[in-house]
Amino acid sequence: xxxxxxxxxxxxxxxxxxxxxxxxxxxxxxxxxxxxxxxxxxxxxxxxxxxxxxxxxxxxxxxxxxxxxxxxxxxxxxxxxxxxxxxxxxxxxxxxxxxxxxxxxxxxxxxxxxxxxxxxxxxxxxxxxxxxxxxxxxxxxxxxxxxxxxxxxxxxxxxxxxxxxxxxxxxxxxxxxxxxxxxxxxxxxxxxxxxxxxxxxxxxxxxxxxxxxxxxxxxxxxxxxxxxxxxxxxxxxxxxxxxxxxxxxxxxxxxxxxxxxxxxxxxxxxxxxxxxxxxxxxxxxxxxxxxxxxxxxxxxxxxxxxxxxxxxx
Amino acid sequence: xxxxxxxxxxxxxxxxxxxxxxxxxxxxxxxxxxxxxxxxxxxxxxxxxxxxxxxxxxxxxxxxxxxxxxxxxxxxxxxxxxxxxxxxxxxxxxxxxxxxxxxxxxxxxxxxxxxxxxxxxxxxxxxxxxxxxxxxxxxxxxxxxxxxxxxxxxxxxxxxxxxxxxxxxxxxxxxxxxxxxxxxxxxxxxxxxxxxxxxxxxxxxxxxxxxxxxxxxxxxxxxxxxxxxxxxxxxxxxxxxxxxxxxxxxxxxxxxxxxxxxxxxxxxxxx
Numbered sequence: 001x002x003x004x005x006x007x008x009x010x011x012x013x014x015x016x017x018x019x020x021x022x023x024x025x026x027x028x029x030x031x032x033x034x035x036x037x038x039x040x041x042x043x044x045x046x047x048x049x050x051x052x053x054x055x056x057x058x059x060x061x062x063x064x065x066x067x068x069x070x071x072x073x074x075x076x077x078x079x080x081x082x083x084x085x086x087x088x089x090x091x092x093x094x095x096x097x098x099x100x101x102x103x104x105x106x107x108x109x110x111x112x113x114x115x116x117x118x119x120x121x122x123x124x125x126x127x128x129x130x131x132x133x134x135x136x137x138x139x140x141x142x143x144x145x146x147x148x149x150x151x152x153x154x155x156x157x158x159x160x161x162x163x164x165x166x167x168x169x170x171x172x173x174x175x176x177x178x179x180x181x182x183x184x185x186x187x188x189x190x191x192x193x194x195x196x197x198x199x200x201x202x203x204x205x206x207x208x209x210x211x212x213x214x215x216x217x218x219x220x221x222x223x224x225x226x227x228x229x230x231x232x233x234x235x236x237x238x239x240x241x242x243x244x245x246x247x248x249x250x251x252x253x254x255x256x257x258x259x260x261x262x263x264x265x266x267x268x269x270x271x272x273x274x275x276x277x278x279x280x281x282x283x284x285x286x287x288x289x290x291x292x293x294x295x296x297x298x299x300x301x302x303x304x305x306x307x308x309x310x311x312x313x
Numbered sequence: 314x315x316x317x318x319x320x321x322x323x324x325x326x327x328x329x330x331x332x333x334x335x336x337x338x339x340x341x342x343x344x345x346x347x348x349x350x351x352x353x354x355x356x357x358x359x360x361x362x363x364x365x366x367x368x369x370x371x372x373x374x375x376x377x378x379x380x381x382x383x384x385x386x387x388x389x390x391x392x393x394x395x396x397x398x399x400x401x402x403x404x405x406x407x408x409x410x411x412x413x414x415x416x417x418x419x420x421x422x423x424x425x426x427x428x429x430x431x432x433x434x435x436x437x438x439x440x441x442x443x444x445x446x447x448x449x450x451x452x453x454x455x456x457x458x459x460x461x462x463x464x465x466x467x468x469x470x471x472x473x474x475x476x477x478x479x480x481x482x483x484x485x486x487x488x489x490x491x492x493x494x495x496x497x498x499x500x501x502x503x504x505x506x507x508x509x510x511x512x513x514x515x516x517x518x519x520x521x522x523x524x525x526x527x528x529x530x531x532x533x534x535x536x537x538x539x540x541x542x543x544x545x546x547x548x549x550x551x552x553x554x555x556x557x558x559x560x561x562x563x564x565x566x567x568x569x570x571x572x573x574x575x576x577x578x579x580x581x582x583x584x
Contacts, residue, residue, distance in 0.1 A: 048445050051476075059434045059468035066438020069373075069424060074438070089428055090465070094435060098425045099417055 003203050005167035005288075009038030009107065011143045012164060015150045016075060017041045020049060023154060027051065027067055029076040031060040036166075037077040037107045057082045061090035061104065068100035073154055080106025080122035080163060081113070088128060095159045096132040103153055104129075105162045109139075110200055110250035111283060111291040112166035121283025126198075127255025129161040130228040136181060137227040139163040141202035142172045145225060148179035156181050165250075167288065169203045184231030186238075190218025193306045194238040194245045198224045198257050201248040201297060208302035219306060227257065232264055239269040244309040246274045248302055250292070253277040272312035274305040315357075318524040321391065322352040326553050327582045328387040328397060334576075336383075336404040338567025339412060341557055342550040343457060344384040346488045346521070350546055351388040353527040354453055358535075363393035366420040372450050373439050375424050377432025378457035378486065379413040380565070385422070386410050394421045430463025432456060433483065437469050440478035440541075451535065452481045459491030462500045467512065473541040474513020481541040482534040483514075486521065488550035490561040509543045521546030553580050 020026045020042055028039040030052045043050035053059050057078050064076035076083075083091065083106040095102050106125050113120040129137045136158060140146040146168060153160045177185070188209050197205035205221045212219045222238050224230060239245060245265065249257040258275025265271055276296055283291065292298055326348040333339040354374060355361060362368035376385050383403055390397040402408035409419040413427030424435050436454040443450050460466060473481055485505070489496045496502055506516040515537040519530035527546065534542035550564070551557025554576040568576060576582075 051441065053468070053472050056465075056468035056471070058431075058465040059437075059472060062431050062434020062465065062469060063438040063441070063472060065424070066435040066440070067442050068438070069435060070439050070442035072442050090431060090434070093425070093428050094431050097415075 003169050006143050006170045008143060008146060008164055008166060008168050009036060011146055012105070012150065013038030013041045015147045017045050019151060019154055020046050023073065025072045026154065027072055027074040029053065029060060029064050029067070029074050031055060031057050031078045033078050033107065036079065037105065039077070057087040058090045061087045061102070062094045064102045064104070065094040065098060065100045068102045073101065073103065075103045075105055077105040077107055079120060080109035080125045081120055084122060084125035084128045092132050096134045099134045100159060101157055102159050103162060104160065105164050107164045108166045109163045110165055111288060111295070112200065113283065114166070114288050114291065115285050117285030118282035123252045123278045123283055124255055125161070125163065126227050126249070126251050126257065127259065130260065131255070134159055136160040136229065138181070138225060139199035139227055140168070140179065140225050141199055141223060142169045144171050145173065145177065145179050149225065152179055152181060163199055165200050168200065172203045172206060179225055182226050182229045182231060184234035185223040186220055186234070187223065188220035190220045191242050192218045192244070193310050194220050194222050194242045195248060195302060195306065196222045196224060196235070196238070196245055196257065196261050197248045198227060200250045204297065204299050205248050205302060208299040208306065211299055211303055212306060217306065217310070224257065227260060230260060230264070232268070235261060235264045236268045239265045239271045243271050243313045245271060246302060246305050246309055247276060248297060249277040250297060251277050253279055272309050274309045276301060276305060318352055318356060318528070321356050322349045322524055323581070325352050325384070325387055325391060327580050328391060328400065329384045330576065330580055331582060332383045332387055332400040332403045334568060334573060335401050338565070339383060339404065340380040340565045341554070342490060342560070342563040342565070343378060343486065343488070344381050345552045345554065345557070346548040346550050347381055347384050347455060347486050348552065349522050349524050349527055350455060350484055350486065351384055353524050353531060355388050355392045357528055358531045359453060360450070361392065366394060370450065373423050373452045375426070375432045375436050375452070375454040376414055377426055377454055378429065378460055379426030381455070382410070382412060382414045385414060389421045429457065429460040430465040433466050433469035433473070436481055436483070437472045437476070437478060440473065440481045441476055443480055444476070444478065450480070453484070454481065455484045455486060458485055458487045458489060458496050458502060458505070459499070461485065461502045461505065470509065470512040470514065477539045478541045479538055482531060483541065483543040485543060485545045486548050487545050488548045490550040490559065490564065492561065492564045494561050506545055513540060515540045515542045517542060517544045519544050519546045521548035522552060555579060
């Protein structure tokens with residue numbers, strides 16, 4: 001089964017423009033990547049609330065901090081890799097330490113950088129961001145959830161990192177799905193194993209869930225669109241009820257979702273955990289499908305690891 | 314209310330010196346070089362409201378060289394934001410007065426700073442917001458000259474030029490000292506004025522220890538249209554204490570009892 005992807009930038013541009021219509025405090029701040037973030041419609045609608053600071057990511061974050069200091073709601077966007085690494089100290093100091101209400105959007109996140117390759121693929125953005133006090137970290141898994149997240153974080157007070165892949169499935173959840181900051185979502189009620197996923201990988205996790213069921217392995221998926229503040233209770237409950245976990249992310253397992261889940265279960269309910277993702281590796285130049293295969297981020301590999309981790313119970 | 318600015322700047326320098334000394338030492342050099350600048354800003358030029366520090370009609374001030382905290386704390390105390398006696402908590406664990414300023418700990422601090430070069434970007438965001446709402450409040454920012462080594466500062470300088478942020482007045486504490494030596498030795502920044510001019514700024518100079526000259530320059534900066542303004546204020550690091558003046562090694566340090574006595578005498582500190 002192959003997943004149909006949509007361009008998230010179109011969704012972001014439209015959503016932010018609608019948000020900007022409802023809320024006169026919303027700004028879009030760009031660092032010469034408006035074509036990747038998709039905020040041209042916002043610029044057209046609100047030229048005096050659309051800023052472009054050029055190729056200067058540190059300044060991007062600082063300008064956003066200054067806007068936030070005045071009670072405005074800046075959505076500052078650059079590639080996830082640059083937001084987390086080039087502007088790391090500004091994110092930490094001008095953003096998190098000051099506790100300014102900045103919305104930091106990391107576009108072309110994770111493996112969706114595809115052929116831009118290892119220099120551009122953000123693989124530790126979630127880890128860096130979740131290490132910062134005050135910072136909320138969000139990684140939606142389909143376009144509808146992404147739209148919800150863009151709107152919800154405008155009301156959520158505090159510095160927030162929103163992971164924005166270049167591609168996401170249009171819709172993988174039911175109509176009733178509503179994103180809330182800090183909430184984990186369960187799919188399936190099997191007690192054999194939990195697949196914990198975030199961002200781009202939830203669609204694949206759900207695919208693995210279905211395939212496992214056909215093999216009479218009763219799994220569940222814990223979808224964590226909020227990496228921080230994480231739904232600890234839900235992670236612990238899954239560890240208790242299923243006794244084995246597989247984590248899946250298009251990100252380094254060091255510091256990312258895998259690291260996060262391992263930290264929680266080690267303290268609260270030690271059970272075997274398998275972490276799928278980049279393991280101390282940079283990304284590479286290749287299309288998304290190749291990257292996903294290369295790093296084992298496929299339904300087949302999730303299934304294989306689920307079976308193995310069940311054996312370890 | 315009006316104050317004698319010269320007298321107040323002397324009081325501020327003494328208060329700053331006492332606060333740092335009570336803490337067992339600290340950033341004497343760059344705190345003593347800015348007494349006149351902070352005095353003119355807080356006692357003459359800026360709209361501030363000690364009774365309601367968050368008054369939205371205030372002008373904004375960013376101390377981008379966050380290690381000058383003791384000078385800013387002393388200024389706020391003398392201006393009535395809190396009692397001067399509280400300054401003895403400087404550098405104490407969990408106090409409102411950490412070595413580098415923290416806006417979450419003390420009302421009156423607009424932005425927490427310390428890692429250099431970040432303040433001007435924040436000032437730009439503030440200036441853009443005020444301009445977009447057509448508000449007349451100004452943004453003042455005090456930066457160090459060593460801080461001008463930082464790349465981000467010039468990213469922000471470009472931004473202020475691009476957006477014609479004539480509501481920003483930047484002041485450079487041009488004392489020609491940074492931690493490892495003189496600015497001329499470590500990383501020359503001249504011609505500093507020409508650099509800002511090239512980035513779209515209106516450049517003014519002032520004697521950073523002459524309150525009248527500073528007031529003149531600040532008034533002139535406020536009249537500039539369509540450009541941000543920078544005042545390069547010539548100052549002396551460690552001003553007022555002979556063995557500290559123009560000595561990079563007094564960026565930060567602690568005094569021996571003998572040094573304390575001499576410094577206190579030179580500044581006219583009693584008790």
